[in-house]
Amino acid sequence: MQRISIDPITRLEGHGKIEIFLDDEGNFANSYFQIPELRGFERFCVGRQVEEVPILTNRICGVCPEAHHMAGAKAVDAVYHVEPPRTGKMLRELLYSAFYCTDHTTHFYALAGPDFVMGPTAPVAERNILGVIHKVGLEIGGQVLQMRKYGHTVVEMIGGRKVHPCTSIPGGLTKGITEEQRQEIEKMGRWAIEFAQFTIKLFNDVVLGNKEYVDLILGDIYTHHTHYIGTVDENNKVNFYDGKVSVVDPEGKRLGKYAANEYTDWIAEHVEPWTYLKFPYLKKVGWKGFVDGKDSGVYMATPLSRLNAADGMATPLAQAEYEKFYSTMGGKPVHQRLAIHWARLIELLYAAERWVELATDPEITSDNYRTIPTATPTEGVGIVEAPRGTLTHHYTTDDRGITTKVNLIVGTTNNYAPIQMSTKKAAQSLIKKGGVISEGLLNMVEMAFRAYDPCFGCATHTLPGQMPLEIVIRDANSITVDILKQYC
Amino acid sequence: MKTLVIGLGNPILGDDGVGWQIAHELQQIKQIPSDVTIECLAIGGISLMEALIDYDRAIIIDAIVTHQVPIGSTNYFKLEDLPNPSSGHMSSAHDTSLLTALHVGQSLGAHLPEDISVVTIESQKVNEFSEILTPAVAAAVPVAIRIILDLLIESNPEKASKNDSVKR
Numbered sequence: 001m002q003r004i005s006i007d008p009i010t011r012l013e014g015h016g017k018i019e020i021f022l023d024d025e026g027n028f029a030n031s032y033f034q035i036p037e038l039r040g041f042e043r044f045c046v047g048r049q050v051e052e053v054p055i056l057t058n059r060i061c062g063v064c065p066e067a068h069h070m071a072g073a074k075a076v077d078a079v080y081h082v083e084p085p086r087t088g089k090m091l092r093e094l095l096y097s098a099f100y101c102t103d104h105t106t107h108f109y110a111l112a113g114p115d116f117v118m119g120p121t122a123p124v125a126e127r128n129i130l131g132v133i134h135k136v137g138l139e140i141g142g143q144v145l146q147m148r149k150y151g152h153t154v155v156e157m158i159g160g161r162k163v164h165p166c167t168s169i170p171g172g173l174t175k176g177i178t179e180e181q182r183q184e185i186e187k188m189g190r191w192a193i194e195f196a197q198f199t200i201k202l203f204n205d206v207v208l209g210n211k212e213y214v215d216l217i218l219g220d221i222y223t224h225h226t227h228y229i230g231t232v233d234e235n236n237k238v239n240f241y242d243g244k245v246s247v248v249d250p251e252g253k254r255l256g257k258y259a260a261n262e263y264t265d266w267i268a269e270h271v272e273p274w275t276y277l278k279f280p281y282l283k284k285v286g287w288k289g290f291v292d293g294k295d296s297g298v299y300m301a302t303p304l305s306r307l308n309a310a311d312g313m314a315t316p317l318a319q320a321e322y323e324k325f326y327s328t329m330g331g332k333p334v335h336q337r338l339a340i341h342w343a344r345l346i347e348l349l350y351a352a353e354r355w356v357e358l359a360t361d362p363e364i365t366s367d368n369y370r371t372i373p374t375a376t377p378t379e380g381v382g383i384v385e386a387p388r389g390t391l392t393h394h395y396t397t398d399d400r401g402i403t404t405k406v407n408l409i410v411g412t413t414n415n416y417a418p419i420q421m422s423t424k425k426a427a428q429s430l431i432k433k434g435g436v437i438s439e440g441l442l443n444m445v446e447m448a449f450r451a452y453d454p455c456f457g458c459a460t461h462t463l464p465g466q467m468p469l470e471i472v473i474r475d476a477n478s479i480t481v482d483i484l485k486q487y488c
Numbered sequence: 489m490k491t492l493v494i495g496l497g498n499p500i501l502g503d504d505g506v507g508w509q510i511a512h513e514l515q516q517i518k519q520i521p522s523d524v525t526i527e528c529l530a531i532g533g534i535s536l537m538e539a540l541i542d543y544d545r546a547i548i549i550d551a552i553v554t555h556q557v558p559i560g561s562t563n564y565f566k567l568e569d570l571p572n573p574s575s576g577h578m579s580s581a582h583d584t585s586l587l588t589a590l591h592v593g594q595s596l597g598a599h600l601p602e603d604i605s606v607v608t609i610e611s612q613k614v615n616e617f618s619e620i621l622t623p624a625v626a627a628a629v630p631v632a633i634r635i636i637l638d639l640l641i642e643s644n645p646e647k648a649s650k651n652d653s654v655k656r
Binding site: 041043044056059106110129130133138141142145148149152163164 | 498499500501530531534535538584588591592593595596597598617618
């Protein structure tokens with residue numbers, strides 16, 4: 001038995017690792033995708049004043065602290081049985097829309113860009129951010145930085161701090177915004193809409209205009225027929241901040257919608273002996289293993305899932321792109337995993353439009369941004385759509401508001417089963433007996449999990465920032481015969 | 489010279505919070521020149537590079553785990569002396585190294601500090617949630633502060649940089 005290990009190493013997050021086993025003949029035997037977790041976070045949050053938890057949870061990870069802050073804030077509202085006033089909700093969603101623009105932009109240009117702009121089989125020395133900048137040009141690179149700056153600025157204005165907001169408290173926020181700030185936010189949002197439209201055009205030109213990429217997206221290697229979940233508003237349109245979680249089957253039929261406090265009726269977790277992380281699945285369908293189909297409870301929660309689980313987008317430009325997406329892809333739902341990248345850009349445009357919609361609402365500068373809680377705290381669940389999947393925070397407290405139990409289901413955890421299935425299928429399809437296992441080929445296996453934008457948490461401030469992907473090839477006796485190193 | 493001092497780390501990951509503690513203590517020291525800004529950050533790569541835009545000089549304080557020196561050892565070097573194994577690539581699923589991010593920023597014409605120093609404290613527990621520093625790491629806090637004050641107040645970075653590997 002030969003073993004190939006694709007092993008990204010970091011200091012804080014541990015590492016995600018793909019282990020590929022070959023048999024004595026050199027054929028694919030099996031693969032496992034392992035995600036270690038940081039130790040003890042949920043335990044660390046117990047015994048604290050519950051309103052402190054949204055500040056703590058945004059330290060889980062430097063990638064999407066805004067998402068943890070929002071899910072935590074909503075859970076704390078529920079614990080205190082308090083509903084923020086309309087302005088409070090809008091300010092949170094405005095912050096969140098700006099954050100989405102930053103996050104989705106970074107993913108497309110820095111993370112997916114090397115695969116699609118440079119190409120999956122481009123030499124590894126060119127398949128990186130610097131290569132992307134060289135190819136798309138310095139001006140566009142500068143706009144990416146500008147988009148990030150605007151997003152961070154809005155988060156700081158409303159959230160009190162860049163990246164790690166801290167202003168959401170039970171029943172709303174600690175502060176509102178002035179008319180002067182509103183005008184600045186609106187101006188930045190209008191720029192973001194143009195940037196998002198430009199990015200979709202770039203995707204059309206560079207990716208959809210290239211037959212090789214289109215074949216890759218539409219091909220069977222990256223296709224799975226699973227259930228999909230995503231939050232929708234009262235009109236069943238995609239919403240990142242509020243609403244109910246819609247669940248659709250692989251044929252697109254809606255099985256139902258659940259409110260935050262009903263999540264345990266819908267989601268259960270399966271345990272495997274080879275990994276610490278649990279595999280969530282749809283309770284009402286049941287766990288049937290890592291298999292596709294209507295009878296398998298495996299579901300996906302990504303930008304593509306949100307589009308599949310909704311009836312459309314709530315803003316006009318994004319809705320037009322949504323319609324174009326499904327007509328090009330041949331109907332709904334779309335099962336091709338690499339189409340997640342396209343769906344992400346439609347969400348980028350929606351987030352920018354929503355940013356302007358909220359910034360121009362007459363009540364956004366109102367002083368009525370908080371409802372003071374008066375009820376005794378008990379238990380509450382908060383759900384938002386994190387960029388990489390539905391995020392659930394569940395807190396239980398004593399009657400003083402001290403936490404007694406904390407449970408989190410993060411975006412990437414939702415997708416653990418589909419990522420395992422996708423990496424296995426890609427490895428199985430690409431690694432053939434007698435074939436050379438090249439860097440390009442391993443990158444195509446990595447692309448299977450990269451599409452899900454998986455987040456292993458807390459890896460963002462490592463100096464010097466080393467994270468090679470190490471590929472260890474072992475012979476039948478597990479003796480290392482070769483070590484290859486490459487980078488994402 | 490517009491200078492940014494950054495305490496870097498995650499304040500709830502044990503010794504990884506040492507950079508924050510040092511930065512907090514520096515904020516209390518009155519002799520620090522007025523053109524020096526002191527911040528606590530829990531970011532890296534591209535975001536950290538963006539935080540450095542429009543500064544002439546930066547000092548980054550962070551926990552480090554080398555297993556080559558005793559816990560609590562304090563070290564000082566220039567950022568460019570660090571290896572950059574990411575060499576243009578992503579360094580995690582969502583980010584790249586600071587050196588690569590600086591390269592990107594410079595390519596795009598951002599004004600970034602030419603002089604970036606790194607002060608490190610050899611740490612023990614950086615993977616378990618805790619707000620408490622290991623005793624040997626806590627004992628290194630005043631040593632690191634002395635090094636940073638030497639850099640800031642002696643205001644001769646050229647001279648200071650020659651004291652490579654200040655180990656106590």
